[in-house]
Amino acid sequence: MARLRRRPLSMAVAGGATTLVLLTAGTAADAQPATTVSYPAWSSATRYVGAAFDACTAPPLASLQAWGASPYRAVGVYLGGVNRTCSQPELTRAWTAQAVALGWSLLPVYKGLQPPCGGKATDQKIIPAQAAGEGTAAADDAAAQGKALGMLHGSAFYNDIENYSTTDTACRTAVRTYLSGWTRELHRLGYISGVYANLSSGAPDLAGVYTSASYARPDALWIARYDGSSALAGWAGIPNQQWAAHQRAKQYLGGHDETYGGVTINIDNDNLDTPVATVARPYTATGNNPVKSRTGPGTSYPVTGTHSPGSPVPVLCQSRGSQFGTTPVWDRLTDGTFVPDYRISTPSKTGFSAALPRCMYPYQVTAAGGVNEHTGPGVSFPVTGAAPGGALGWVTCQHAGSKTGTSSVWDKLRDGHWVPDYYLATPSKTTYTRSVPRC
Secondary structure, three states, X not given: OOOOOOOOOOEEEEOOEEEEOOOOOXXXXXXXXXXXXXXXXXXXXXXEEEEEEEOOOOXXXXXXXXXXXXXXOEEEEEEEOXXXXXXXXXXXXXXXXXXXXXXXXXXXXXXXXXXXXXXXOOOOEOOHHHHHHHXXXXXXXXXXXXXXXXXXXOOEEEEEOOOEOOOOHHHHHHHHHHHHHHHHHHHHHOOEEEEEEEOOOHHHHHHHOOOOOOOOOOOEEEEEOOOOOOOOOOOOOOOOOOOOOOOEEEEEEEEEEEEEOOEEEEEEEEEEEEEEOOOOEEEEEOOOOOEEEEOOOOOOOOEEEEEOOOOEEEEEEEEEEEEEOOEEXXXXXXXXXXXXXXXXXXXXXXXXXXXXXXXXXXXXXXXXXXXXXXOOOOOOOOEEEEEOOOOEEEEEEEEEEEEEOXXXXXXXEOOOXXXXXXXXXXXXXXXXOOOOOEO
């Protein structure tokens, strides 16, 4: 998989103090392309890196089990949309839970209205004068369909836009407006916005308005380009600094048969480094005494309830907190509370379990020129990298640090780097975000 390198931005020193300098840095008022995501307290995002496939019809669970012998561990599923063509007899809430239990990540696809100058002749099309409202309605439907399948807040949904003419200006504007409505509404509902588009039409059109205040920018881009190359960089018409932080996927080979474990499925090949669906995993409380749930990942947080030994515990994700038993890992449940992982039947009792995602809350970088990443929560800490404008800051927790703009809050990212919260599209520019734990 191609990796996207991030380089430090410039630093200025005045009077012995180190100051953050953002290249063409914007202010919070410039954040319109990067609308905030309203993650509920019980949410978390999930990302997947590696080989994947998508199929018109979701495969039976027995097929997914047989395909444990394949190089794939993620599957694209068409969860809805007026132009979805294949029936989905397997795609149920139970299928979703069991597919994840088998070790599969899910890439939800929504095939809604298509461009007025593209798609199939029989497709229902975007009405240009109603494009924004139609995009909003598509997001509402995708969220409802995902919820019915057990896909939780923080999930990413990908709107399938098929190829269209790039010479029709009104049509291109309609597509961008439709997808802007899709993104804004998904963000309002607490989900991540993705778009599937062809590299010869929809993808470069979105890239062309990447910093435009007229359109909300999607969080992730999944392109179709059947050139046999799985590379996630070097896309024609898409600068590498756009959608640069675990925000890219590529469908690089069209429909063909592959066989694993004696089961043949007609698939498209995909390479992912991108957000996917968030689905709870079932575990149980262990030990002889009730397990206390708390408002945060540590024993200093207030107790909210208990779980009897042997009772089911739906785990959403894992966070680092205070040491409990042999591990500092805490599990976030679907009600937003935390329990010590030491008392839950997850695989590891010394660290994070590979089967479970880390708790993360991605927000886009609002400064057009990007933001420096530091080794600690303040500009006095060394610069260790940079996130370009529009990149996702995969926030794991927040901590007080040096004041930047109107906020003293700093965000710790999944890779351990820190950025000032002021330059991410979090809900507040003055205080902590309710859904994100304190570090």
